[in-house]
Amino acid sequence: MRKVFVDTSAWAAMADRADSNHEIALVFRDEIAGQCQLITTDYILDELYTLLRMNVGYSGAISFKRDLDILRQAGILQVIWISEDLAQQAWQIFEQFDVDKEWSFTDCVSYVVMRAHNLVESFAFDHHFAQMGFLVRP
Numbered sequence: 001m002r003k004v005f006v007d008t009s010a011w012a013a014m015a016d017r018a019d020s021n022h023e024i025a026l027v028f029r030d031e032i033a034g035q036c037q038l039i040t041t042d043y044i045l046d047e048l049y050t051l052l053r054m055n056v057g058y059s060g061a062i063s064f065k066r067d068l069d070i071l072r073q074a075g076i077l078q079v080i081w082i083s084e085d086l087a088q089q090a091w092q093i094f095e096q097f098d099v100d101k102e103w104s105f106t107d108c109v110s111y112v113v114m115r116a117h118n119l120v121e122s123f124a125f126d127h128h129f130a131q132m133g134f135l136v137r138p
Contacts, residue, residue, distance in 0.1 A: 002036045004137070005114050006077075007124035008047040008106070011040070015048075015064045016055050021125045028123065028138035038077045038123075041113055043106045045079065080113050103128050 013025035045068070052061035071077035082090075090108040097103055103111070107128045114122070114134060122129040122136050129136045 002032075002121070003039055003117070003119055004032065004036045005110065005119045005122045005124075005134075006038050006040045006044070007110065007122055007126055007129065008044050008051065009125040010123040011044070011048045011064075011068075012051050012055070013125055015052055015060065018055065024138055025123075025125075031138075032123075037075070038071065039113075039117065039119060040077065040079055041106075041109060042079060042081045043109045047106055080117070082109055082113075086112055086116070101128065101131055103131075107132075 009021070010025055013019045013021035014029055016022060019025070049061050049065060052064055056064075068077060072079060086109065089112045090105065093108040093111055094103065094105055097108070107126070110122075110129075111132050113119075114132075120135055122134045123138070124136055127136075
């Protein structure tokens, strides 16, 4: 089964009707439904829940988290929890590339996870994934 890494920008676009990418995110979500396993990290979820709390409110954040729990229970979504070793690898990437790329630490964690799991495709509205050499969808 095809595996797609999902970034904060994609989750937020799906959850927030005011997001400029909301409609295209929903269309792409529907296109890949049933064809992909979605992969994300606990760092992405941390960013997402904070962003949703600010943009759609507490109830919206709680509701979306429950939706993600359903996806996890169904095996559609896999959350990779960042170990100390992965965080160290991400820090090395951060030190190496952040001078000219302006990648966040979470971006660097995503890079390390995608490489470690041989993921090539990302569902994101963040140009950093293209800079990293990944296919960015939609």
